[in-house]
Amino acid sequence: MHNIETPNSAFQSPILLMAKRAAAMRAAGRDIVDLTLGEPDFNAPAHVIEAAHQALGSRLSYAPSNGIEPLRRAIRMRAWEDRGLDFGDDQIAVGCGAKQIIFNAFQATLTPADEVIVPAPYWASYPAMIKMCGAQPIILPTTASQGFRLTAEHLTAGLRRAVSPKWVVLNAPGNPSGALYSKRDLHALADVLRQYPKVMVLSDDIYAEIRFTQEPYLTLASVAPDLAERILIVDGVSKAYAMTGWRVGWGCGSKSLISAITTVQSQNCTQTSTLSQRAAVAALEGPRDFLAERNAIYRQRRDAALHVLRSSNKLQVPCPEGAFYLLAQLKTSIDDQALALDLLEAGIATVPGSAFGLPGHLRLSFATDEATLVEGCKRLVSALEAYA
Numbered sequence: 475m476h477n478i479e480t481p482n483s484a485f486q487s488p489i490l491l492m493a494k495r496a497a498a499m500r501a502a503g504r505d506i507v508d509l510t511l512g513e514p515d516f517n518a519p520a521h522v523i524e525a526a527h528q529a530l531g532s533r534l535s536y537a538p539s540n541g542i543e544p545l546r547r548a549i550r551m552r553a554w555e556d557r558g559l560d561f562g563d564d565q566i567a568v569g570c571g572a573k574q575i576i577f578n579a580f581q582a583t584l585t586p587a588d589e590v591i592v593p594a595p596y597w598a599s600y601p602a603m604i605k606m607c608g609a610q611p612i613i614l615p616t617t618a619s620q621g622f623r624l625t626a627e628h629l630t631a632g633l634r635r636a637v638s639p640k641w642v643v644l645n646a647p648g649n650p651s652g653a654l655y656s657k658r659d660l661h662a663l664a665d666v667l668r669q670y671p672k673v674m675v676l677s678d679d680i681y682a683e684i685r686f687t688q689e690p691y692l693t694l695a696s697v698a699p700d701l702a703e704r705i706l707i708v709d710g711v712s713k714a715y716a717m718t719g720w721r722v723g724w725g726c727g728s729k730s731l732i733s734a735i736t737t738v739q740s741q742n743c744t745q746t747s748t749l750s751q752r753a754a755v756a757a758l759e760g761p762r763d764f765l766a767e768r769n770a771i772y773r774q775r776r777d778a779a780l781h782v783l784r785s786s787n788k789l790q791v792p793c794p795e796g797a798f799y800l801l802a803q804l805k806t807s808i809d810d811q812a813l814a815l816d817l818l819e820a821g822i823a824t825v826p827g828s829a830f831g832l833p834g835h836l837r838l839s840f841a842t843d844e845a846t847l848v849e850g851c852k853r854l855v856s857a858l859e860a861y862a
């Protein structure tokens with residue numbers, strides 16, 4: 475068969491590649507605990523499924539590229555009630571997941587001369603998308619001792635180094651770090667951004683509802699309203715509402731940016747599924763007590779996994795404040811990518827930290843039941859005994 479090499483061949487998601495490997499081994503009968511994917515193991519809430527059933531009975535026609543009006547209204551309501559942010563109807567764009575909104579935003583704004591500041595560790599798709607749009611990511615490493623947060627000093631250094639910085643990416647709780655920013659952190663970042671009036675901020679808040687702290691969630695636009703015009707908040711139903719496959723995400727930002735994002739949307743897949751959008755309205759408008767219940771479960775799993783992982787002197791594992799990933803630092807000399815492949819043979823699938831710009835680490839998702847998670851962590855700890 476003829477193998478087609480495309481310019482995009484290098485952009486395959488390393489997370490999906492590991493997940494695929496694990497799935498292939500399982501299909502071949504191997505016993506593999508898969509901790510690769512950031513996919514909640516819960517189902518969508520019952521009232522969401524009910525709303526989808528009802529929507530099936532009506533005509534599901536093409537919808538506007540910026541989303542159906544009731545969904546835009548529900549997104550505005552949540553932004554107001556949860557974050558105190560007042561967006562107009564023309565400041566909302568709905569897409570096929572947060573991922574497509576981010577891609578659309580980059581596609582709409584980046585030229586080959588542009589750069590995007592991405593703190594590491596990062597969600598692997600940011601640099602891939604930036605490069606696919608012909609622009610350059612500028613990676614700013616953060617450290618465990620700073621809680622994997624971008625500091626004002628780091629941001630200043632990155633912006634000074636850049637020639638044509640277009641965007642700064644902020645993601646909290648972070649994938650893979652789970653790190654959150656305090657009000658003070660955000661004020662300090664805002665002070666730096668005020669000196670660079672042309673730079674936009676992509677605030678990826680997709681894990682905002684999955685937190686293990688009591689404090690309310692803070693996003694840059696609420697802390698620094700004077701910057702709101704150049705902040706794009708990205709969110710969606712995938713993580714909090716366990717609706718990954720429904721593919722509904724959105725962006726809230728300035729009218730001009732939202733209009734540009736909608737144009738890109740209209741020329742690729744027109745809109746995300748009308749059925750999914752109707753279900754997303756039910757998610758945003760319906761009862762939300764289950765969020766706290768699920769967070770308590772995630773927290774219990776996190777603690778159970780930490781208990782096992784911290785019994786190994788080959789690992790150092792910080793306690794994440796949000797999202798559902800553990801980032802384990804390797805105290806062995808082995809390369810993380812080689813190790814992740816070895817670990818597959820030992821029956822445990824993880825993602826090497828290199829995929830997130832943080833070599834020497836492994837990411838483990840705890841969006842899986844506790845027994846499976848603990849078994850996976852035990853396999854990891856026991857397999858590491860073989861390494862110096």
Ligand SMILES: Cc1ncc(COP(=O)(O)O)c(C=O)c1O
Nearest residue numbers: 571572573597649680710712723
């Ligand atoms: C940081 C981050 N942003 C965005 C997304 C994409 O979410 P969605 O399913 O809404 O496209 C993910 C999914 O893993 C993520 O981890």
